[in-house]
Amino acid sequence: xxxxxxxxxxxxxxxxxxxxxxxxxxxxxxxxxxxxxxxxxxxxxxxxxxxxxxxxxxxxxxxxxxxxxxxxxxxxxxxxxxxxxxxxxxxxxxxxxxxxxxxxxxxxxxxxxxxxxxxxxxxxxxxxxxxxxxxxxxxxxxxxxxxxxxxxxxxxxxxxxxxxxxxxxxxxxxxxxxxxxxxxxxxxxxxxxxxxxxxxxxxxxxxxxxxxxxxxxxxxxxxxxxxxxxxxxxxxxxxxxxxxxxxxxxxxxxxxxxxxxxxxxxxxxxxxxxxxxxxxxxxxxxxxxxxxxxxxxxxxxxxxxxxxxxxxxxxxxxxxxxxxxxxxxxxxxxxxxxxxxxxxxxxxxxxxxxxxxxxxxxxxxxxxxxxxxxxxxxxxxxxxxxxxxxxxxxxxxxxxxxxxxxxxxxxxxxxxxxxxxxxxxxxxxxxxxxxxxxxxxxxxxxxxxx
Amino acid sequence: xxxxxxxxxxxxxxxxxxxxxxxxxxxxxxxxxxxxxxxxxxxxxxxxxxxxxxxxxxxxxxxxxxxxxxxxxxxxxxxxxxxxxxxxxxxxxxxxxxxxxxxxxxxxxxxxxxxxxxxxxxxxxxxxxxxxxxxxxxxxxxxxxxxxxxxxxxxxxxxxxxxxxxxxxxxxxxxxxxxxxxxxxxxxxxxxxxxxxxxxxxxxxxxxxxxxxxxxxxxxxxxxxxxxxxxxxxxxxxxxxxxxxxxxxxxxxxxxxxxxxxxxxxxxxxxxxxxxxxxxxxxxxxxxxxxxxxxxxxxxxxxxxxxxxxxxxxxxxxxxxxxxxxxxxxxxxxxxxxxxxxxxxxxxxxxxxxxxxxxxxxxxxxxxxxxxxxxxxxxxxxxxxxxxxxxxxxxxxxxxxxxxxxxxxxxxxxxxxxxxxxxxxxxxxxxxxxxxxxxxxxxxxxxxxxxxxxxxxxxxxxxxxxxxxxxxxxxxxxxxxxxxx
Numbered sequence: 001x002x003x004x005x006x007x008x009x010x011x012x013x014x015x016x017x018x019x020x021x022x023x024x025x026x027x028x029x030x031x032x033x034x035x036x037x038x039x040x041x042x043x044x045x046x047x048x049x050x051x052x053x054x055x056x057x058x059x060x061x062x063x064x065x066x067x068x069x070x071x072x073x074x075x076x077x078x079x080x081x082x083x084x085x086x087x088x089x090x091x092x093x094x095x096x097x098x099x100x101x102x103x104x105x106x107x108x109x110x111x112x113x114x115x116x117x118x119x120x121x122x123x124x125x126x127x128x129x130x131x132x133x134x135x136x137x138x139x140x141x142x143x144x145x146x147x148x149x150x151x152x153x154x155x156x157x158x159x160x161x162x163x164x165x166x167x168x169x170x171x172x173x174x175x176x177x178x179x180x181x182x183x184x185x186x187x188x189x190x191x192x193x194x195x196x197x198x199x200x201x202x203x204x205x206x207x208x209x210x211x212x213x214x215x216x217x218x219x220x221x222x223x224x225x226x227x228x229x230x231x232x233x234x235x236x237x238x239x240x241x242x243x244x245x246x247x248x249x250x251x252x253x254x255x256x257x258x259x260x261x262x263x264x265x266x267x268x269x270x271x272x273x274x275x276x277x278x279x280x281x282x283x284x285x286x287x288x289x290x291x292x293x294x295x296x297x298x299x300x301x302x303x304x305x306x307x308x309x310x311x312x313x314x315x316x317x318x319x320x321x322x323x324x325x326x327x328x329x330x331x332x333x334x335x336x337x338x339x340x341x342x343x344x345x346x347x348x349x350x351x352x353x354x355x356x357x358x359x360x361x362x363x364x365x366x367x368x369x370x371x372x373x374x375x376x377x378x379x380x381x382x383x384x385x386x387x388x389x390x391x392x393x394x395x396x397x398x399x400x401x402x403x404x405x406x407x408x409x410x411x412x413x414x415x416x417x418x419x420x421x422x423x424x425x426x427x428x429x430x431x432x433x434x435x436x437x438x439x440x441x442x443x444x445x446x447x448x449x450x
Numbered sequence: 451x452x453x454x455x456x457x458x459x460x461x462x463x464x465x466x467x468x469x470x471x472x473x474x475x476x477x478x479x480x481x482x483x484x485x486x487x488x489x490x491x492x493x494x495x496x497x498x499x500x501x502x503x504x505x506x507x508x509x510x511x512x513x514x515x516x517x518x519x520x521x522x523x524x525x526x527x528x529x530x531x532x533x534x535x536x537x538x539x540x541x542x543x544x545x546x547x548x549x550x551x552x553x554x555x556x557x558x559x560x561x562x563x564x565x566x567x568x569x570x571x572x573x574x575x576x577x578x579x580x581x582x583x584x585x586x587x588x589x590x591x592x593x594x595x596x597x598x599x600x601x602x603x604x605x606x607x608x609x610x611x612x613x614x615x616x617x618x619x620x621x622x623x624x625x626x627x628x629x630x631x632x633x634x635x636x637x638x639x640x641x642x643x644x645x646x647x648x649x650x651x652x653x654x655x656x657x658x659x660x661x662x663x664x665x666x667x668x669x670x671x672x673x674x675x676x677x678x679x680x681x682x683x684x685x686x687x688x689x690x691x692x693x694x695x696x697x698x699x700x701x702x703x704x705x706x707x708x709x710x711x712x713x714x715x716x717x718x719x720x721x722x723x724x725x726x727x728x729x730x731x732x733x734x735x736x737x738x739x740x741x742x743x744x745x746x747x748x749x750x751x752x753x754x755x756x757x758x759x760x761x762x763x764x765x766x767x768x769x770x771x772x773x774x775x776x777x778x779x780x781x782x783x784x785x786x787x788x789x790x791x792x793x794x795x796x797x798x799x800x801x802x803x804x805x806x807x808x809x810x811x812x813x814x815x816x817x818x819x820x821x822x823x824x825x826x827x828x829x830x831x832x833x834x835x836x837x838x839x840x841x842x843x844x845x846x847x848x849x850x851x852x853x854x855x856x857x858x859x860x861x862x863x864x865x866x867x868x869x870x871x872x873x874x875x876x877x878x879x880x881x882x883x884x885x886x887x888x889x890x891x892x893x894x895x896x897x898x899x900x901x902x903x904x905x906x907x908x909x910x911x912x913x914x915x916x917x918x919x920x921x922x923x924x925x926x927x928x929x930x931x932x933x934x935x
Contacts, residue, residue, distance in 0.1 A: 247723035444859035
C-alpha cells in the first residue's frame, strides 16, 4: 500500500473515491483548481485498499457565527446566520498550525452536504446535523433561532458534525466534503451537478419496500427496532430533563429572595445584623450559581440529542437495506415469472395468466413463428434478468457487509461517547453538589456568628 | 440579701395569695402538702442554690409596692444566673410520649409532662401528668390574665387550616410536641412565670379539669389591677424605648412573614422538582434495558437520581416540620408582645390622665393622692417587667434564630452531601471500561475495525481547546468540568 509522504508544503490532496455502489459517480469531472500534483484514480470497484493514503493532520473548526442579510431564491430579504469554517494543517516541526482554508457557510449548505452524503453513502451511518429548530426548550431557553445561545450551541454542533465526517474512514475522503471545506463559491452548483438528488430513493418507494419486503436480514430488523426505541427513550429523557432544569432553576432563584430579606432584617438587629447580612450575600451567590450549572447541562443535552438524531441515520441504513432487498425480491420474482411463462410457451401449457394467453384464447392461437419470437424475447429477458439478479445479489451482499461494518464502528463510537457523556454529567452533578455544600457551609458560619 | 425579696416582684407577691385557699389543699395524697407551705417564691434564693433556709416563712410578706430600682437590679442578678446554664436550675420540664385517646365524643392526643424540681413550691421532687392541647391553651390564657405585664410565650397554632394535614400523623404530632415542649421550657426559664401558680397546677394536678372548674382567680395584685385599667385614655408620649420596641416588633414581624413565605415557596418548588426527578430517573432504566454495554452505566445513573430524589424528599420534610413552625411561633410571639405593649400604653395613659387631673385641682396640696400613686406604681412595675422580659426575649430570640438558621443550613448541607456521595460512587462504575478503551483511542480504533485500512491512512483530527468541542469527541471530558468552582 502506498503512502503519501508527509509534506507540509503540499496542499491538502483529496483522494477522490467512488462512492460505493455507483460505478460512475462522475466526480472525476468535478475538479477544482486546487487539485494539483499526483492523484490516484479511484477505481470503480469501490474498494479502498488501492487508494492513495495520505497522512495529513488537519484541524477543522467552526469558529464564528455571523448574522447576515441577503436575498433568497424568491428575491425576498432574509436574515440568516453564516458560520466561519477554518481548516488548519498542523505542522509537526514547530507545532504551529497554518491556516489553509477559511470560508463561510450557512446551515442550508450543511444540509445539502449531508443529503449528498446520505445518497452516495447509504451504507454509512452518516453523522447528524444539530437540530434545525430549538426543541426541548425550558422556560429560560429561547426557541428563537436567532438567539445567541442557540446560535452558539449550533456552531458547536456544526463543528462537531464536520469533525465526525472528517474522522470517518470513508467519508473523510469524499471530494465534495473536501470542496465544502475549501471551495467557497460554486460549491452548491458543484454538488447539484452530481445529480445526487435524482439518485436519491423516493420516500414512497422506501416506505413501500419496508412494508412489503419478505426476507430482510434479521440484524437490520433488530437494528430498526432498536433505533426506534432509542429515539423514543432519548426524546422522553430530553423532555423530562428540560422540565427538571426548569424546576431546579426555580428552586435556586427563590433562595435569592432570602438575600434581600436578610439584609432588610439585619438593619433592625444589633448583634444579629452582621451574621444575617453576610449570610444573605451567600444566598445571592447560591441563587446566581444555577445559570452556569444549567448552561453546562445543556451541553449534556446536546450530546444526547446527537444520538437521538443518529438513531434516524441508523434507520436510514436499515431502510436502504430493505429497499435493496425488496428490489432483489421483486427482481427474483419477476425472473421466476418470466421463466414460468417461457416454459409454458415452450410446452404449451398455460398456467400463468398472460395477456397474450387471453387474447390467444379470444382471438385464436398464434402461429408457431410468433411463439418462437416470443420465447426468444423472453429468453433474452431471462438472461438479462439473471445477470441483473446476480449483480443485485452481489450488491446486496456487499451492502450488508459494509453497512454492518460501519454499524459496528458506530456502536463502539456510541458506547464510548455516551459513557463519556454520562461521566461528564456525573461530574457536573458532583460539581453542583460541592458548590452547594460550600455555599451553605459559608452561610452556616455566618449564622453561627449571629 | 435584702429583707424583702418577695416585694421585689409584686406580680407574684404573696399578698394576694394569702387571701386564697391553698390551691393544692384537699387534693389527693400524691399532692398533699402541709397547710402552711403556701408557695412564696423567694426568687433570689430559690434561684441561687435552692437553699431552703433562706425561704421566708409564711406570713412575713411585706406589704406595699416595691421600688422599681430594686426590682431591676434583682432581675439583672437573675439574668446572670440564667447564663450559668444548668447548674443553677432547679426546675426541669419535658413534654414527650404523645398518645392517642379515642372516646365516644372525640379523639385527641395527650402528652406526658414530666417535672423534676427541688423547689419548695413542689411537694414532690418529681411529677408526671398527661395533658392535651386544650390544657396548654388554658394555661396560656391563665398566664396572660395573671401576668399581664409579662410576655407569655406562644403556643403552636390551634387549628390546622392549610392543606390536608392529618392531625394524628406522626409528623404533625411530633412537630406539635416539640412546640409544646418549647413553650413550657420558655416558661420554666422565666424567673417570674415559672413560679406562677397556674403553671404549678398545670404541672402537678392529677385532675386539671377539676381545677379549671373551680374558677380560681389566682390573680396577682398587679394582674388584678391591670385588668381593671380602663381604656380610652390617650397616651401623651410613649417613652422612647417602648416606642422603639414597638417599631422593632412591627418590622420584625413583617420580615418574618416574608421569610415564612419564601420558605414555603422554596418547599413548593422543591416538591415540584422532586416530582420531575421521580419521572426522570426511571427513563434511564428504560434506556438501560435497550443497551448492552451501556446498560450498567445507565442503570447506575438511574439509581443515583433515585437516591437524590429521596434525599430531596427528606429535606423538604425536615424544612416543613422543623423550620416553618418555629417561624410561625415567633410571628405569634411578636403579635402577643404587641398587645402587651398596648396594655402598657394604657396603664401609662391612665396614670398621666389622673396626674393631670390632680394637677388641675389646685386645692390639693402637692401631696399626691394615693390612687395616683398606685397608678404610678403600676406603670413603673409594668415598665420594669416589660423591659426585663424584652431583654430576655431578645437573647433567646437570638439563640433560637441562630439555631434555626444553622439548622436550615445543616439540612441543606446534608442533602448535598447525600447527593455527592451518590454521584461519586457511580463514577468508578462509569469509568471502569473507559480505561480499557483508552489505549485503543481514535486512530487504532478505526483501524482495528476496518482491516483494509492502516493506521496511517486516517485523517487525524485535532480538536480545538474549548471544552465544549472536547465533550463531543474527546477523551478529556471528565477533566474539563471539575474546575468550574
